[in-house]
Amino acid sequence: MIDFRLDDKQLAIQAKYRDFTARWITPNARKYDLLAEFPWEVVKAAYKEGIMNGPLPTKFGGNGYSLIEGAIAAEELGAGCIGIGIGIEANTLALTPLLLAANEEQQKRFYGMIHEQQGVAAYALTEPNAGSDVQGIKSTAIRKGDKYIINGHKRFITNAEVSSFLTVFALTDPDRGSRSLSAIVVPTDSPGIEMKPHMLKMGQRASVQNEIIFHDVEVPVANLLGEEGHGFLIAMKTFDRTRNGVGSLALGAARTAYETAMEWSKKRIQFGKPISQQQIIGFMLADMATNIEAARSLVWRAASAFDHGDKKASMYSAMAKLYASDMAMKVATDAVQVMAGDGYSQDYLVEKIMRDVKLNQIYEGTNQVQRLVISKSIMK
Numbered sequence: 327m328i329d330f331r332l333d334d335k336q337l338a339i340q341a342k343y344r345d346f347t348a349r350w351i352t353p354n355a356r357k358y359d360l361l362a363e364f365p366w367e368v369v370k371a372a373y374k375e376g377i378m379n380g381p382l383p384t385k386f387g388g389n390g391y392s393l394i395e396g397a398i399a400a401e402e403l404g405a406g407c408i409g410i411g412i413g414i415e416a417n418t419l420a421l422t423p424l425l426l427a428a429n430e431e432q433q434k435r436f437y438g439m440i441h442e443q444q445g446v447a448a449y450a451l452t453e454p455n456a457g458s459d460v461q462g463i464k465s466t467a468i469r470k471g472d473k474y475i476i477n478g479h480k481r482f483i484t485n486a487e488v489s490s491f492l493t494v495f496a497l498t499d500p501d502r503g504s505r506s507l508s509a510i511v512v513p514t515d516s517p518g519i520e521m522k523p524h525m526l527k528m529g530q531r532a533s534v535q536n537e538i539i540f541h542d543v544e545v546p547v548a549n550l551l552g553e554e555g556h557g558f559l560i561a562m563k564t565f566d567r568t569r570n571g572v573g574s575l576a577l578g579a580a581r582t583a584y585e586t587a588m589e590w591s592k593k594r595i596q597f598g599k600p601i602s603q604q605q606i607i608g609f610m611l612a613d614m615a616t617n618i619e620a621a622r623s624l625v626w627r628a629a630s631a632f633d634h635g636d637k638k639a640s641m642y643s644a645m646a647k648l649y650a651s652d653m654a655m656k657v658a659t660d661a662v663q664v665m666a667g668d669g670y671s672q673d674y675l676v677e678k679i680m681r682d683v684k685l686n687q688i689y690e691g692t693n694q695v696q697r698l699v700i701s702k703s704i705m706k
């Protein structure tokens with residue numbers, strides 16, 4: 327049965343996240359955009375109010391959300407500020423490999439650490455020469471007795487400088503190349519970790535990214551997730567679960583851009599009438615509203631495919647990320663155009679949203695890479 331009405335639990339999640347966003351995220355959106363700092367006060371409040379780690383099982387301090395529930399929650403975070411939203415959501419990205427591959431002892435140890443510290447973790451996959459091409463990873467984790475010695479170079483790692491630990495992807499046997507890619511938990515205070523200052527960037531400035539260099543960093547073999555050589559699969563299965571969240575955040579931001587432009591256009595009088603009554607503006611707003619609805623349908627479709635174990639869930643998740651982020655970029659750009667000079671000014675959030683949503687077309691696999699995933703899937 328197809329029914330787009332939300333049930334009582336889903337409505338309650340939507341209301342809870344919408345309320346949190348209204349009190350904590352929207353009022354702080356511009357502040358952190360200008361500060362370009364990690365929004366600790368919001369993350370602490372998110373922990374206090376049960377907003378963090380939504381998709382994690384309740385026994386690990388999460389809310390045990392299905393993907394559709396996670397999508398509903400993420401849309402609300404994105405409606406406030408994607409940068410702050412990603413500060414919250416990137417934790418899920420880093421913790422999902424543990425959900426997929428950690429043993430019980432590791433889950434207790436690492437989820438316990440994050441929950442006790444009310445902290446965050448980071449997902450360290452990308453390297454200077456391995457962006458879209460994950461198989462180009464060169465970092466190594468060479469076993470010596472009961473330790474791995476990690477050397478290498480990661481970049482663009484979200485939340486790294488504020489994280490308790492990093493989920494690092496490295497080769498345990500460089501001769502076997504990416505077939506030996508493995509996922510290992512590395513506490514951020516380990517000796518030998520060189521954390522570069524966070525990068526300055528166009529948008530989503532409330533979330534921080536660092537370059538990290540590993541110089542003979544030692545971690546216990548007990549920090550390996552799953553088995554040696556399972557890293558590529560863990561990384562890809564993680565994205566299958568989280569890409570939908572990237573689409574949902576973009577969807578929320580597009581909604582805010584559209585609503586702002588809509589309200590503004592009703593009040594702005596030019597040539598003796600509100601500009602919303604100019605047909606060309608009305609059509610732009612109509613397209614925005616239509617494309618937002620279409621993206622939400624696809625995001626929910628993808629989440630539902632995942633929740634029901636559909637074999638094509640990975641393809642739908644790529645479609646949702648691709649479509650929702652491209653849609654958000656177009657809607658945000660059009661919202662700035664509708665509001666013209668006001669849209670371009672910092673008096674409103676639409677210029678920030680336009681800068682923010684650009685990134686959703688890039689991280690967790692660029693939209694070109696999503697098209698590769700989709701084309702491979704449809705050609706099968």
Ligand SMILES: Cc1cc2nc3c(=O)[nH]c(=O)nc-3n(C[C@H](O)[C@H](O)[C@H](O)COP(=O)(O)OP(=O)(O)OC[C@H]3O[C@@H](n4cnc5c(N)ncnc54)[C@H](O)[C@@H]3O)c2cc1C
Pocket residue numbers: 416448449450451452456457458459481482483484485527535685688689690691692693694695698
């Ligand atoms: C702000 C930010 C946060 C990030 N957070 C994280 C994080 O937390 N953890 C992490 O591990 N990584 C993170 N990343 C890295 C992100 O996932 C990569 O930037 C992304 O995957 C693209 O890699 P790249 O930038 O090296 O681009 P490249 O791979 O160099 O791509 C350059 C261009 O070539 C295109 N391209 C590449 N290969 C192909 C192909 N086969 N076919 C067609 N086109 C292709 C790309 O689409 C792109 O347009 C983050 C990046 C940013 C900017």
